[in-house]
Amino acid sequence: MLLKELTEAFGPTGFEDEVRGIVRRELDAMGLSVRTDVLGNVIASAGAHRPGLRVMLDAHMDEVGLMVTHIGEGRDEGGLLRFRPLGGVDPRVLVSKPVVVGERRIPGVIGAKPVHLQEASEREKPIPMEKLYIDIGARDAEDARRHVKPGDPVVFATKYEELPHRMAKAKSFDDRVGCYILLEALRRWKGDLAVFAAFTVQEEIGLRGAHAAAYQIEPDIAIALEGTVAHDVVDTPSHGQSTVVGKGPAITVQDAQTVANRRFAEFLWETAKARNIPVQWRRVKGGSNDFGAIHRIGKGVLGGAISVPVRYIHAPTQVVSLDDVMHAVDLVVAVLDEIAKGGFRP
Amino acid sequence: MPKYLSVFKQLLEAHGGPGFEEDVRNLILPHLSEYAAQIWTDPLGNLVGLVPGVGEGRRPRVLVSAHIDEIALVVTRIEAGGFLRLAQAGGFDPRTLVGQEVLVHTQSGRIFGVIGAKPPHLTPPSERFKAAKLEDLYVDLALPEEEVRSRVRIGDRVTIHRAPLDLLNGRIAGKSVDNRASAAVLLEALALLKGMVHSADLYAVFTVQEEVGLRGARTASFGLAPDIAIAVDVTFGAFPGQAPDESFPLEGGVAISFGPNLHRRVFKRLVDCAEKYGIPYQIELSQRPVGADANAFQISGPGLAAALIGPPIRYMHTSVETVAYDDIWQCARLLAHYVAEVDAAQVEELTCY
Numbered sequence: 001m002l003l004k005e006l007t008e009a010f011g012p013t014g015f016e017d018e019v020r021g022i023v024r025r026e027l028d029a030m031g032l033s034v035r036t037d038v039l040g041n042v043i044a045s046a047g048a049h050r051p052g053l054r055v056m057l058d059a060h061m062d063e064v065g066l067m068v069t070h071i072g073e074g075r076d077e078g079g080l081l082r083f084r085p086l087g088g089v090d091p092r093v094l095v096s097k098p099v100v101v102g103e104r105r106i107p108g109v110i111g112a113k114p115v116h117l118q119e120a121s122e123r124e125k126p127i128p129m130e131k132l133y134i135d136i137g138a139r140d141a142e143d144a145r146r147h148v149k150p151g152d153p154v155v156f157a158t159k160y161e162e163l164p165h166r167m168a169k170a171k172s173f174d175d176r177v178g179c180y181i182l183l184e185a186l187r188r189w190k191g192d193l194a195v196f197a198a199f200t201v202q203e204e205i206g207l208r209g210a211h212a213a214a215y216q217i218e219p220d221i222a223i224a225l226e227g228t229v230a231h232d233v234v235d236t237p238s239h240g241q242s243t244v245v246g247k248g249p250a251i252t253v254q255d256a257q258t259v260a261n262r263r264f265a266e267f268l269w270e271t272a273k274a275r276n277i278p279v280q281w282r283r284v285k286g287g288s289n290d291f292g293a294i295h296r297i298g299k300g301v302l303g304g305a306i307s308v309p310v311r312y313i314h315a316p317t318q319v320v321s322l323d324d325v326m327h328a329v330d331l332v333v334a335v336l337d338e339i340a341k342g343g344f345r346p
Numbered sequence: 347m348p349k350y351l352s353v354f355k356q357l358l359e360a361h362g363g364p365g366f367e368e369d370v371r372n373l374i375l376p377h378l379s380e381y382a383a384q385i386w387t388d389p390l391g392n393l394v395g396l397v398p399g400v401g402e403g404r405r406p407r408v409l410v411s412a413h414i415d416e417i418a419l420v421v422t423r424i425e426a427g428g429f430l431r432l433a434q435a436g437g438f439d440p441r442t443l444v445g446q447e448v449l450v451h452t453q454s455g456r457i458f459g460v461i462g463a464k465p466p467h468l469t470p471p472s473e474r475f476k477a478a479k480l481e482d483l484y485v486d487l488a489l490p491e492e493e494v495r496s497r498v499r500i501g502d503r504v505t506i507h508r509a510p511l512d513l514l515n516g517r518i519a520g521k522s523v524d525n526r527a528s529a530a531v532l533l534e535a536l537a538l539l540k541g542m543v544h545s546a547d548l549y550a551v552f553t554v555q556e557e558v559g560l561r562g563a564r565t566a567s568f569g570l571a572p573d574i575a576i577a578v579d580v581t582f583g584a585f586p587g588q589a590p591d592e593s594f595p596l597e598g599g600v601a602i603s604f605g606p607n608l609h610r611r612v613f614k615r616l617v618d619c620a621e622k623y624g625i626p627y628q629i630e631l632s633q634r635p636v637g638a639d640a641n642a643f644q645i646s647g648p649g650l651a652a653a654l655i656g657p658p659i660r661y662m663h664t665s666v667e668t669v670a671y672d673d674i675w676q677c678a679r680l681l682a683h684y685v686a687e688v689d690a691a692q693v694e695e696l697t698c699y
Contacts, residue, residue, distance in 0.1 A: 072586070075584060075595065076584045076585055076586045076587075076588065076593055077586045080585075080586070088466050088467075089466075090463070090465075090466045090469065090474075092441065092444055092463070092474075092478065093444055093445040093463045095441060095442050095664065096442040096446065096661065096664035096665045096666050097445070097446075097665075097666070098508075098511050098519070098666060106514075107511050107512065107513055107519075108513065109511065109513070109519045109661065109666035109668060110666070111585070111660055111661035111664065111666055111668065112442075112661070112664075113585055113586075113587050113588055114439075114582060114661060114662040114663055114664070115437065115439035115442075115662075115663055116437075116582070116637075116662060116663070117582065117588050117589075117592055118439075123439070123441075123477060124476075124477050125475060125476070125477055126441060126474070126475065126476070126477055126478075127441060131586075131587065133585075133586070135513065135519070135660060135661075135666075135668060136513055136514055137513025137514035137515050137516075137517035137519075137668070138514055138515070139514075139515055139597065143514070143515070147514065157511075161458070163458055163488050163489075164488075164489060164493075165488070165489060165490065165493075167488040169447075169458070169460065169488070229465050229467050229468060231464060231465060231468050232427075233427065233429060233462050233484065233486060234425040234426065234427055234429035234484050235425075235482075235484075240468055242468070245488075284467070284468065286467045286468065287467040311460075311462070311486065311488075312445060312460060312462060312463050312465065313465045313467070314465055314466060314467075315444075315445040315463040315465070316445050317445060317446075317447050317460050319460060319486065319488050
């Protein structure tokens with residue numbers, strides 16, 4: 001199952017190799033022209049030399065993670081690993097979670113001093129990252145060094161599982177759902193249009209890969225495919241929910257990096273409505289995606305984002321609706337059809 | 347040679363909080379049956395196995411216990427949207443629950459859930475420096491509200507969903523290592539004792555409801571009225587930021603507790619026994635009654651001689667509690683050798699002050 005394989009792959013920012021391997025395998029099987037650039041982006045194209053509009057579809061391969069920074073010494077700290085975040089990780093979700101360390105996938109757990117031994121004042125605050133350690137079971141520093149080293153990246157060890165009512169849980173739906181949607185849309189879409197697929201690196205530390213990919217592709221239109229914030233849960237007012245899981249893919253109006261081109265956003269909306277694909281507006285201003293970088297490359301690029309609502313994004317266990325994912329594939333295919341038919345002119 | 351490693355991992359995957367230990371009890375029962383002449387369950391749910399000693403007349407009576415409940419949560423309210431509010435059944439640090447996968451135990455089976463974590467994108471700076479409070483946390487079952495209301499009832503129990511993980515050096519991380527590690531100690535000790543001759547009648551007791559106040563230990567020790575009662579329970583593994591006397595290295599051997607709550611002669615015998623058989627040990631000092639079954643044992647009925655031993659674990663009361671199986675094995679060796687050497691004279695001594 002491709003979405004399972006993608007979400008369970010090890011791919012923190014800057015260490016996307018496993019995801020790249022899966023993406024390349026799938027693209028090769030489709031017989032597309034595929035290359036990898038100097039940053040590690042995978043760029044595939046179909047009908048690259050066709051006249052007319054050049055359309056870029058983007059999904060980032062990286063996920064938030066951690067990096068081992070120091071191997072502890074001494075009686076109490078010996079063999080325990082200190083770490084820092086790779087991308088935006090809330091320290092509050094880290095304690096008491098399993099992880100895997102390095103590309104050799106050494107299992108570890110993130111632990112802290114037990115609550116019994118904490119002062120009342122310590123208990124009132126989140127446990128700061130510098131008081132957390134990754135424990136791989138090493139006896140001492142020397143033992144730990146045989147298995148890991150500073151610089152090793154770390155990801156959560158969460159299994160993909162499907163839940164009732166077409167829901168699923170996993171790590172890194174941000175943005176392996178995007179990778180999945182892009183691959184499935186490419187598999188399904190047949191038409192006369194120059195389509196470029198960019199599977200980018202390092203989105204989580206500032207949309208790095210997307211800058212370079214968009215520069216190389218020189219698209220007329222670009223669409224980022226993302227997992228986005230959904231907080232449609234108890235105690236959250238409507239304006240803080242951003243999106244609702246199960247109500248279809250979301251279209252961005254404005255985020256921290258982008259003010260949507262209203263005409264293109266309406267085009268996405270109308271295309272969905274015309275084909276009975278459920279769709280919703282993304283209702284918060286924070287956060288961003290690769291389109292934030294893409295639209296200011298070169299002379300500027302028109303486009304937007306199609307996002308799948310993800311509950312508990314950036315946390316170890318994230319939840320999506322598989323219907324939302326499939327509807328996003330439908331929408332991408334429909335949008336390519338419409339553009340190919342001349343339904344949208346920049 | 348240790349023989350219960352895989353059973354230990356099964357125990358870590360079993361779910362049983364205070365007052366609903368039956369799955370754990372049922373898992374232990376066939377193994378206990380291999381050693382015990384009689385097995386019964388008392389009114390609170392303590393599982394007792396009697397392994398008779400040899401000899402005529404009054405034989406020493408030794409109780410060894412491991413509590414089999416784990417810290418758990420209880421559903422207190424179903425909110426709009428089908429999200430569940432929780433209360434404690436044992437001492438979770440709510441901060442360790444954020445983003446955790448759980449199972450809700452309903453009449454119609456287990457339901458997977460996630461304890462919600464607000465994404466950083468939506469968290470105002472003022473909230474970032476506050477510890478999560480249990481009353482603000484909720485379980486998301488990712489089910490339609492009607493289905494939640496038809497399946498979940500107030501009072502349904504919630505436990506952590508976590509498969510055990512093998513770390514390096516035979517160290518194992520998971521939920522409920524506190525105190526299934528000690529259940530494994532008892533099983534390993536019973537296996538060792540099978541090859542030894544002992545005069546004491548041994549009562550191996552898997553106690554309930556320790557995490558909410560040593561309740562099973564109280565009735566079990568009263569009902570069995572042993573001469574000596576030894577609790578096996580986990581203690582704090584060495585970790586940065588802990589006081590030296592609250593920090594015991596993993597693979598450092600058995601932690602043997604010393605203090606007013608524990609009988610000094612039993613303590614001394616345990617230490618001597620460890621020395622005699624080359625069993626690694628470390629001494630844990632308590633200035634107050636201990637937070638384990640041995641606390642209840644000491645003042646059970648007319649009072650009895652209590653002791654406490656156990657393996658150190660890291661990250662106590664989280665879902666990644668970590669133990670070295672070698673410490674479990676060393677605890678079992680000490681327990682078996684100690685029990686094998688208890689005789690009538692030692693029981694006599696207990697009241698000689």
